[in-house]
Amino acid sequence: MAAFALGGAVIAKNKTNSIAENLSPQTRITKEQARKIALERVNGTVVDEEFEKENGKMVYGFEIKDASGKVMEVKIDAETGNIISVEQDDEDSDANGDDDEDNDEMKSDNTNLASQAKITKEEAQNTALKKAKGTVEDSELEEENGKLVYSFDIRNKKGTITEVQVDAKTGKIVSVEEEDAATESAEKKQEKMEKDKKKP
CATH class of the missing domain: 3.10.450.40 (Nuclear Transport Factor 2; Chain: A,)
Known part of the structure; x- marks a missing residue:
């Protein structure tokens, strides 16, 4: 049973490595670098972040809450580091x-x-x-x-x-x-x- 579990762990690890290898050519900047770029564009606190494929590009997405409480979504191209878009989060609700x-x-x-x-x-x-x-x-x-x-x-x-x-x-x-x-x-x-x- 232990051997089976160990075998499963090895398979899972290899699968994760395979995914990372497939993504690496399209991710020339790290998540930390992307986060820094996003925070330079919108000053605040990162409340959520994701890494996904969008329109054929790998994209870092950051939801940042500013001093007024408004949540802005900043998307960064994972290959170039360019800002793709800055928009107010649709799910963000006003107190008024x-x-x-x-x-x-x-x-x-x-x-x-x-x-x-x-x-x-x-x-x-x-x-x-x-x-x-x-x-x-x-x-x-x-x-x-x-x-x-x-x-x-x-x-x-x-x-x-x-x-x-x-x-x-x-x-x-x-x-x-x-x-x-x-x-x-x-x-x-x-x-x-x-x-x-x-x-x-």
Whole structure:
């Protein structure tokens, strides 16, 4: 019985080593290095982390809680060390009751829209990042001009934001617009006004 258990342990160990060998060519940076990069981008405490394959790439994912209690998810390319995306965690809930109601409404709307989409957000994001290099600051699924689109705000190394819209049914790029600070501020005000209108 002991020999069988020992044999099982050896098999398990060999299997683990095999997995590590298969992943190693795609992981040029360590988890510690990736965590440091993530914490330089979002200052806070790491509450969760994972290592997974996404869109053909090995990715480190870190959920970081900042000083305000907001949880941000930072994804790092395990081969290059580049930041793939920085987004607020969907599961993060606000303490404010009104905000919770708004979030519930938005999630309900997003669920309805998501059921109509033919491609995933990850596929659309991959397409957007090929068009505009940088870090995804914000993303949403919305209807615009009668089309269902994924919108991505991508910040480049210069600090400017490029909004890329991808058709959620065909996967084709609908529009690419570079936003200045004034345009970005105006859009945020418009979004806030639309949220306020939904409140009873």
